[in-house]
Amino acid sequence: MDDFTKFIHSGKLAPLKKWGTKWSLWPVHLVTACCGAELAHAFASGYDGERIGALNYGIARQTNFIIVEGAITRKMARVLRITWEQMPDPKFVIVMGACGLNGGIFWNGYNLVKPSEVVPVEFFIPGCPPTPEALLRGIRQLQKKLETGEAESSVDFYDLRLQKGKIPKMLPKSPKRISENPLIIVNRAKEVDWAFGKELCEKLKALKLESVVITAKNRIAVKVSESNLKETAIELKKLGFDHVKSVNVIDVPAENKFIVEYHISSYSNKDLMPVIVNLFTEIPRKEAKVSSLADIFPSADYMEREMHDFFGVEFKGNPWKGKFLLAPDTPEFPLRKDFKLQEEIYVGD
């Protein structure tokens, strides 16, 4: 079998194989980002990639070419690898766009992977996004490589000459002051003409709360202690509030606390429809535990799982454990302020 493979690769039939492969590079659909729009443009009526024999096709098994279009996240990297492994030999990969090169606008993000670390890449096409001409040029370049066996860059860089006596451009100044420990106030009071809200506040003040503040029209911020959170939610449900719009966590490392917010509103009660109550509590950073409201408001469930992924806050009573949205190999709690990004390693002089 090895002899046969060797014969196919370099025997007398090799020129035929090279010719067939050269004129029949079929890219598989693997769109991850906005470069997909440029790919569509390159194969539509203006530029028509089918001229040079490239035809977009459905599945990995019957194609021989992947165009990685844009950013590859940790989850998508697995898909890319599977697609590449499903593809029969000989197969080729082209990466288009700045994101695939070195991250682009997502540079150094916790969730980003370079495609060249996942699969062997033949050519990179820089640009954000690259033009259709650039993409077709990349395919032509791959065809040339198949024909001659040598990869070469199609870009000519011109030499920069140092000019004496020219004043260097002024760089933009850095921001004047960066606060070491910014003050985060969730319930800043504001005077508004809102009679119904004041009425509602009076009702709420009867409960065991730390403070009730009107922050804007139709917005009320309610601060409770962690132990009272669940009871307050039950009381709010009795008032007519029936769902959680969002669950939010704010990390305040300077004061060593997390602020956990529940934005609660109503669909069933017409008067309460425009009202959003921000029910929030403060918990210590070390023992980040808060009781879950998922059994009272079912819509809070998924958002609590997400916050658990990002901040490591444990919601007591929510049965979910482990990663929900993030890929299994993502570093822990990426949205905490003290999260350290992986540093880029540069090799060179």
Next chain:
Amino acid sequence: MIAMFDLVMQILKSNQIEIPLIQPVVDSLIEIPVLNALVALILWRPFFAVVVMPGLLVLMIYLLYIIWFERKLTARIQWRVGPLEIARPLRGAIQALADGLRYFFQEAIVHKEAHRPYFIQLPILAFIPVLLPIAFIPAGNVVGIKTPYAIQLIVAFISLIPITIVAIGWASNSRFAFVGSVREALMYVAYEIPFIIAVISMIFLYGSGDPYVVIEKQWIPGAFLNPLAFLVFLIAMLMATSRLPFEIPEADQEIAFGPFVEYSGILFGLVMVLAYEKLYVMALLFTILFLGGWSGPQIALLGDLNAPIWLVIKTLVAISIIAIVRSMYARYRIDQALRMGFSWFLALSVLALVIGAFIGMVI
């Protein structure tokens, strides 16, 4: 040994195709010892019909042509150019050859879950029902196997093809392949009954399943004698070969080429041309039943070759017109196609049967 060789040559020479145009060349070649056997074999009528025209050689050329033509036509309709750079003077006509060569040299993956022997054998087995009808399709004097039941036999072999496709899906053992197989089976039931009834109506009309009688009786093309059967046959042809309005078993956007999803390399090359070959066989039958078969203006110099040439030209024109349908229409849902197949499509074929029986009594 020599006596045996002489006997074979005698049999071959007794049934030679006569073409006045190349007769001098044949006469000079037949004197050369070894070459004469080859020339006599090629010009032996059954061999010529099955292997050269309208058989395998024309089938290969047709495959190259139809794939290129479909891609080019679709491209033109979408305001694109289509395959071009591979051979500019030919307008990219050898694009299908490049794709075929690429498939030929590519790795053929057999995945772990597949039923290995069937997965590899079935694409090759599927060629038996596709290629056998060609032996029974006559073109004038050029005929492989001469039988008065040729049309019935062709229909019987065509009906066997979907079974191999369902088996291919089963051997693949993948969810998309399974869905595709089930769809193929459902579509098979939907088109096969109207298709067979349409053919029976034409057999009633002509009074025989013998292609020679069929051609003889067509004083005007059969399409005008029984337009309903013509329509039913045309739609059944689109459904049977998974052309685009009924591309339901192979819908590549939904179920990723259905039964053929797991095939790669040369095996996919084999299964991909199945539908095209089926289309060729069905279009040959279509030409014989509805378009006057091999009848046409005769050129004396070509002799016996007139009939196959006319048959192939008419078939290719019919197929090219069907290719336009593919590039223009969107796909039906499976329930729409089935409802159509079981309701008015079936009713239309029964009506065609009545008309066929009536006209058959008159003429």
